[in-house]
Amino acid sequence: MTTNASLTAHDSGLRRLLGRFPFLPALFILAVLLILNGIFEPNSLSFRSLTGLVRTYMALMLLAVAQTYVVYAADIDLSVGAIASLVNVTIIVLMQHMGGGGLSVLAALGVGVLVGLACGLVNGFVVAALRLQAIVATFATSIFFTGLALVILPVAGMPAPTVFWRTYGGSFFGIPFVFYAAATLAILLYLLARTRLATQLLAVGDGQQAAFQSGLPVTAIRIGGYALCGVFAALAAFCITGDTASGDPLVGAKMTLFSVAAVVLGGSALSGGFGTVAGSVIAALIIGLINSLVFFAGTPSHWQNFVQGLAILAALMVGVLVSRRGRA
C-alpha cells in the first residue's frame, strides 16, 4: 500500500475516526439516501413508510449480521440464504402440524434456532475442521440445505398461522413490533460485541497463524463464528416468515449475495480482522433505501433493477474506498 507523505492534520483525524467507527461512510450514505427519498417522495419519510422499510429489510439486516461474524474471521458463508430458507419451511410446517397456536409458534421458533445452529456447525466443521475452501464448501452445503428444505416443503405456498404474521406486522402500545425487534437486536449486538468470541474472531481474521501461536483455539473459534452465523440466519428466517406469511423452500437464495454486499458496504474487510456489525445493519438499510429511491424517482419499471444494480455497485465502491482510509 502506498502511504501519502503529505497527510494533513485533518486527514489523520478523519483516519482515526474511520478506524474507530468504520461504519461512518455507510451512515453518511444512509443519510443522503434518506434525504433523497424525502425529496422525491416526502411521504417516504413518514413513520408508516419507515416502518414498512424496516419490516421488509429486517431479514436482510439479520443476514448481513450473520455474514459479518463469519467475515470477521476472514471466512465467508454462501449458504446463509439456504439456511434461512430451511428454517423458514421448518417453522412453517411445524406450526401447521401443531395447530398454529401461540405455544406452537414458540416451540417452532425454538426448533428454528436449533436448525440454524446445526447448519452453522456443519459449515464450521467443513470449513474450519476439514479445512475446505470456504467459498466452494459453503456453496456445497447450501445445495445440501436447499435439498433438505425441498424435502420439508416441496413447493412454496403453505401459509403461516395468523397469529404469527399479525404479531410481526402489528403494534404494541402504539409502537410497531419490528421496532421492538430492532431494539432487541441492538442490545443483543452490543452485548455480543463485548463477548470473548467477537474479539477472538477478529483476532483470527487478522492473522490465523498469529492467533494460533498466541494460544487461541482457532478451529473452535471459526466454528463458533459459523454457529453464530447460523443462529442469526435463523432469526432472519423468522422475519422473512413474518413478512411473507408463507413458506418457500427457495426464498432466501437471492439474499445470500446481498448479505455479502451489505457486509462490505458496512465497512468490514472481506480479508477479515476488521469490521462492525452496526455497519452491516446500516448497509442492509442502504440497500433497501436504494431500492425504494429508484422506485420513488420514477424510474421506468424495467429499468429499476439496472439502476439498483448500478447504485449498489457505486455504493460498494465508495464504501471500500473510504473505509480503506481508516485502515491503511
Place this chain on the structure above:
Amino acid sequence: MNRLTGITANPLLIALVLIAALLFLGDALSPGFASGSQILRLLIVAALLGIVAAGQNLVILGGREGIDLSVGGVVSLSAIVAGNVMNGMDGGIPLAILACVATGALFGLFNGLGVTLLRIPPLVMTLGMLGVLQGLLVVIRQGIPSGRAAPALSEFVTRPFLFGLPGIIWLWIGVGLLMAFILHRTVFGQRVYAIGSNERAAFMAGVPVRRMRIALFMLSGVFAAIAGLCLLGYSGSSFANVGEQYMLPSIIAVVFGGTPLSGGKGGYTGTMAGAVLLVVLQSILTTINIDESGRQMVFGATLLVLMLFYGRGRGLRA
C-alpha cells in the same frame, strides 16, 4: 493423512479416476449411461461449463483473491446479444461473434479497472457487476425479443462435425490447447503465475501487474461470452438468466482441477477434467430415481466429499 496427500498430489489423475468410476457406476445403475452418444452429450454440456471455467481459471490463477462472480451474467447477456444479432440467420453469425466478444471484453474491462485502479476486492467488484448485468438483462428483455439461434450455430453445438464430434467439442479442445500454450509457453503465462504466487516480487521484476490483471478479467469476460453464444446454439433460444447456473460451478470446476482459490499454481488441463467430473456427477444423479430434493442433498454432500481430495488448507501446526 500425509500419505494420502502424496497420492492426491495429482488432481488431474484423481479427476480422471473419479470420472471413470462414476461412468462405471452410472452404467451399472442404468445401462446405456456410458454409451457413446450419452458420453458425447455429457461432453457438450461439460464444454459449455469448461469454456466459462477457462476464464475463471485465469482470474483465479492471477491470485490476490481473484474470482469472477459476474461470469453467469455475462453468459446470459451474451446469449441474448447473440440471439438478437443473428436472429435465426446464418449470415449474422460473424457479427454475433464479434458482438459477444466485445460485450464480454467490455464487462471484463470494467471488472479489471475496478479491481486494479480502485483496488476493490474482486469478489465485491464482480458481485456488484453481477447485479448490474442482471438489471441490464431485465431492461433488454422488456425492449426486444430474446432472439433465436442460427441453424448453423445449433448444428455446430449439437451435430457431429469432424470424427463424429460436434464443433463445440473441437472448440473446447482448441481452448484447452490455447490455454496450455498461453500458460506454459508464453511470457504472458509466466507472468500469470508470477503475479499469482507473489505479486510484489512480480512487480519488482517489472511485470505490469495492473495491465495483467485487467487482461485476465477481460479474458474471463470473453470466455464467458463465447460460452453464452454456444449456449444459445445448444438451447435454440435464450431464456432468462440461463447463465446463472455457471457462476459457482465454474469455480468448483477450477478447484476440482487442482487450482487453489489462492492462485499461483494449477492449470487448465485439470479444470477441463473438473468440468467433466461435475457434469458426469450431475447427470448420474438425474438417472437415479429420486426426488429433486434428494438429488440436491446427494449432490451437495458428494461435492463436499470430493473437495476433501483437493487442495485442503494447511494445518496450523504444519
